[in-house]
Amino acid sequence: MPAAPGSRSPPRRIPCRMKEIGLAAIPPPRARKIRMEKPAPVDAPILDHLRNRWSPRAFDPAPIPRETLRSLFEAARWAPSSNNAQPWRYILSETEDARARASTVLTGRNTLWAPKAPVLVCVAAHTLFEDGKPNRHAWYDTGQATSLLIVQATSMGLFVHQMAGFDAVKARAVFALPENVEPIAMMALGRPGDAGSLPDPLRERESAPRSRRAQDQFVFSGAWGAPW
């Protein structure tokens, strides 16, 4: 996201690193695989796994072992939540058939790259507490659990790309979601793949620099807008 006007410190842009992998000696250009690394150009030190996380579109199609996936969902499992309601729900699609079916809910450019990821996930939230009252924080808690899942994934060499670009009505039918369970996002998950294999417009985006608003635009002291 470009920095909003008025930012005190415009986002620093650092070049992304392209890593050539799987090479023996110097192969012809077409045999080269391009794996992007895009560490965040941070303004203060943060954990490496947070800095190195990003949302790629090129995934290695190799399947992800069940025990690896279990660690990701275990990370989500131990997220805090309002009243410990644990509203997050994840519906996985791993086989070719399941991924093809899950891909039918994707929209726009997501249809160009996401179906190739080895795991597609529908992220949903149960919107009621056990007593039937609405859980106003279901979305917050589900995002929070998913963030922990993503940090765990990064620590294991996996990447996750979340998507709002999907048809929620279709998702409700395809994933047989019950009443009061809302589909929130789709996610593609896997090991990084060959960025050179992406179609043109996406290949360019894959290597685009990362940017963020400066802290003074979202951290305030005491009251809205007061500089911290």
Ligand SMILES: Cc1cc2nc3c(=O)[nH]c(=O)nc-3n(C[C@H](O)[C@H](O)[C@H](O)COP(=O)(O)O)c2cc1C
């Ligand atoms: C809720 C959510 C929805 C998103 N939807 C899409 C999407 O439909 N398609 C897409 O290519 N990226 C999508 N993204 C990825 C964002 O564009 C990406 O996280 C953002 O540009 C920052 O880049 P980074 O994750 O590499 O730091 C989504 C991210 C989130 C958290």
